[in-house]
Amino acid sequence: MAEPELTAEEGGKKKSKLVLIIIAVVVLAGGGAGAYFFLFASDDPSGAAVQTSSGGSSAPVSESGDKALYVAMPRPFQFNAPGITRERLVQIEVQLMVRGPDNEELAKRHIPMIEGTLLRVFSSANADDLVTESGKTELRDKSTSQVRQVMNDLEKNPVIEEVLFTGFVIQ
Structure with missing residues (x-):
């Protein structure tokens, strides 16, 4: 009976680690996109x-x-x-x-x-x-x-x- 409980906990840990990795990737991608637009975007759309x-x-x-x-x-x-x-x-x-x-x-x-x-x-x-x-x-x-x-x-x-x-x- 103790063995099924251990496998359930290990599966839950793997899912929480996967969720944390996905969140980290999304945050880094958003930060990179924000930095790109901040550094390379023009303030004057007319170009004059x-x-x-x-x-x-x-x-x-x-x-x-x-x-x-x-x-x-x-x-x-x-x-x-x-x-x-x-x-x-x-x-x-x-x-x-x-x-x-x-x-x-x-x-x-x-x-x-x-x-x-x-x-x-x-x-x-x-x-x-x-x-x-x-x-x-x-x-x-x-x-x-x-x-x-x-x-x-x-x-x-x-x-x-x-x-x-x-x-x-x-x-």
């Missing part, structure tokens, strides 16, 4: 690239839905920034975000002009402002608007969507 400048107006950078490309500046910018208490040495690494290969080529062609513009903007910075997050954001926004203005004057197209700081060291 629109840049909102610091002034709040929308200016299309590219008519097509081109993917973002990044143009690295050849060397980091190093400059002295005056401050109230003391002068500080600042090093900023910059990349330019553009849309499409045409804008990428235009940005590469005008790197000396872009470097000059960024140096002019950076040299007007105050070390006391650059220590704060809002000061860095303000410098980045001012850099973006100045570079876009220069590129618009040269190419009749803003070309650059955003100036990105990929490295920022202040001593």
Whole structure:
């Protein structure tokens, strides 16, 4: 009589293990699908690239839905920034975000002009402002608007969507 009870318990354990395995597979598959849609889904269904400048107006950078490309500046910018208490040495690494290969080529062609513009903007910075997050954001926004203005004057197209700081060291 004891033997039939043991086989019934073993059969129940096998079924509960099978149910747990099935649940684990379903959860993992759902998590993988969610991660795929989160990472690869587009937020803009129309595909139009629109840049909102610091002034709040929308200016299309590219008519097509081109993917973002990044143009690295050849060397980091190093400059002295005056401050109230003391002068500080600042090093900023910059990349330019553009849309499409045409804008990428235009940005590469005008790197000396872009470097000059960024140096002019950076040299007007105050070390006391650059220590704060809002000061860095303000410098980045001012850099973006100045570079876009220069590129618009040269190419009749803003070309650059955003100036990105990929490295920022202040001593």
